[in-house]
Amino acid sequence: MKFQSTRGQAAIVDGADALINGLAPDGGLYVPLVFPTIDFDWEKLQDENYLQIGQLILSTFFDEFSNNEITDFLKSAYRDFDDSKIVEIHQLDDKRNLLELFHGPTLAFKDMALSLLPYLLTAAVKKNGSSKTMVILTATSGDTGGAALKGFNDVPQTKIVVYYPSVGVSKLQRQQMTTADGKNTHVVAVTGNFDDAQKAVKNLLTDHRLAQKMSAASLGFSSANSINIGRLVPQIIYYVYAYAQLVKNNRLSAGEKLDISVPTGNFGDILAAYWAKKLGVPIGKLTVASNANHVLTDFFATGIYDADRSFQVTSSPAMDILVSSNLERLLFDIAGPKAVAAWMKDLTDKRRYQLDDFSLSRLQDSFNAAFADSKTTAQTIQETFQQNNYLLDPHTAVAVSVNKDFPSNRQQLIVATASPFKFAETVLKALGKESDNDPQMNLNLISDLSGQRVPLAISGLFDKKIIHTKKLAIKDLLTDLNEALGI
Numbered sequence: 001m002k003f004q005s006t007r008g009q010a011a012i013v014d015g016a017d018a019l020i021n022g023l024a025p026d027g028g029l030y031v032p033l034v035f036p037t038i039d040f041d042w043e044k045l046q047d048e049n050y051l052q053i054g055q056l057i058l059s060t061f062f063d064e065f066s067n068n069e070i071t072d073f074l075k076s077a078y079r080d081f082d083d084s085k086i087v088e089i090h091q092l093d094d095k096r097n098l099l100e101l102f103h104g105p106t107l108a109f110k111d112m113a114l115s116l117l118p119y120l121l122t123a124a125v126k127k128n129g130s131s132k133t134m135v136i137l138t139a140t141s142g143d144t145g146g147a148a149l150k151g152f153n154d155v156p157q158t159k160i161v162v163y164y165p166s167v168g169v170s171k172l173q174r175q176q177m178t179t180a181d182g183k184n185t186h187v188v189a190v191t192g193n194f195d196d197a198q199k200a201v202k203n204l205l206t207d208h209r210l211a212q213k214m215s216a217a218s219l220g221f222s223s224a225n226s227i228n229i230g231r232l233v234p235q236i237i238y239y240v241y242a243y244a245q246l247v248k249n250n251r252l253s254a255g256e257k258l259d260i261s262v263p264t265g266n267f268g269d270i271l272a273a274y275w276a277k278k279l280g281v282p283i284g285k286l287t288v289a290s291n292a293n294h295v296l297t298d299f300f301a302t303g304i305y306d307a308d309r310s311f312q313v314t315s316s317p318a319m320d321i322l323v324s325s326n327l328e329r330l331l332f333d334i335a336g337p338k339a340v341a342a343w344m345k346d347l348t349d350k351r352r353y354q355l356d357d358f359s360l361s362r363l364q365d366s367f368n369a370a371f372a373d374s375k376t377t378a379q380t381i382q383e384t385f386q387q388n389n390y391l392l393d394p395h396t397a398v399a400v401s402v403n404k405d406f407p408s409n410r411q412q413l414i415v416a417t418a419s420p421f422k423f424a425e426t427v428l429k430a431l432g433k434e435s436d437n438d439p440q441m442n443l444n445l446i447s448d449l450s451g452q453r454v455p456l457a458i459s460g461l462f463d464k465k466i467i468h469t470k471k472l473a474i475k476d477l478l479t480d481l482n483e484a485l486g487i
């Protein structure tokens with residue numbers, strides 16, 4: 001399959017180059033040149049496992065890899081998941097279904113794609129006959145960092161670089177990142193927020209002089225963020241799998257529409273749901289659930305994207321984002337590259353842009369959007385525990401709360417993006433319980449409350465040695481990177 005840039009000013013590339021580049025040279029994001037469709041046979045798919053559905057989706061988007069290669073990638077990527085089904089669907093009540101995407105090695109949905117991306121990327125490099133070492137740049141507001149460090153841990157011919165905000169991430173997220181012990185890891189806390197870190201990554205990825213220097217040293221950049229097409233495509237798999245499973249469990253009849261609510265930060269996860277719908281999955285409304293950084297809620301209501309506002313540190317840190325990169329892929333779909341390039345220029349120059357009425361009405365046809373602040377999020381955690389005996393993490397709680405704002409007769413799929421163990425202190429507080437100074441004790445408390453064992457993936461995490469202690473201003477990242485790479 002061929003891929004083009006959302007801004008229309010970069011060469012059309014094949015899948016291998018799209019994976020390797022991460023971001024298109026014009027600053028845009030790669031999207032399929034011709035978007036595929038699949039005539040899904042739900043009678044058949046309901047009996048297929050996650051890997052079989054993964055095979056169907058990956059081979060549709062990345063036809064440069066053979067079926068055998070894709071089978072190997074999938075088997076290797078998901079072999080360490082805690083749950084043999086890889087993802088679980090939990091029925092909260094007769095209408096609401098939670099899609100649990102947190103059974104991977106770092107307990108967040110990011111594992112779904114970041115366990116697979118290293119295989120896709122290294123195979124793409126090999127396909128291109130390159131001997132370069134790939135430097136994977138990653139900005140994180142908490143979850144992507146840990147998952148990227150785990151996925152790329154000691155993967156030959158890669159270096160994984162993670163920038164995270166020094167304030168806001170949970171104790172467990174910080175521990176996952178600062179204890180990463182792969183020889184190819186470079187982790188830096190930045191004195192800035194996620195948006196600053198993401199902007200720095202995009203600037204590095206499109207710095208032509210730096211690219212030349214890198215090339216001379218046999219190095220190349222890519223990214224582990226959802227700006228990379230290799231992050232997005234694997235995220236489509238779980239929406240197709242979820243639909244098939246809901247048919248199997250008689251929650252849906254084949255062809256019946258399913259509404260989906262997604263806790264949203266960088267817009268990658270909900271964009272993957274939108275792409276699943278474009279592919280042919282019978283999806284009704286998509287609900288964009290935000291926290292107090294509700295730039296997207298305002299955007300879907302008014303058509304004005306206004307990032308010129310104060311940044312809030314909330315109880316759902318992975319969603320503390322004001323510039324949602326993947327929205328650009330959705331805008332491309334409704335308005336094309338010229339409009340996208342102009343809107344993105346406005347965003348850079350004025351921190352805001354405004355859609356025309358037609359584009360806005362197209363967005364509103366497919367999407368709902370609302371937000372829940374930290375107080376409402378805590379209430380939702382408490383209510384859901386009392387009424388449904390289910391412990392939500394704060395990100396999923398945002399989506400559960402927002403989902404209630406849009407009553408519908410359809411079955412609801414609410415994406416559960418992280419495990420409550422990952423945000424033990426926030427969850428305990430929401431339940432009116434005191435947390436301990438020892439984070440391990442808090443994991444035990446969550447285990448007692450939920451009746452679930454502490455996931456093996458994090459056992460002993462708080463005994464691990466802290467390796468990465470660097471804290472830098474954004475302006476110093478380039479010098480630091482040059483030093484780290486020896487260029």
Ligand SMILES: N[C@@H](CCOP(=O)(O)O)C(=O)O
Nearest residue numbers: 140141142143144226266318
């Ligand atoms: N929510 C993210 C922010 C980065 O998003 P990504 O999906 O583009 O990697 C995080 O937890 O880091």
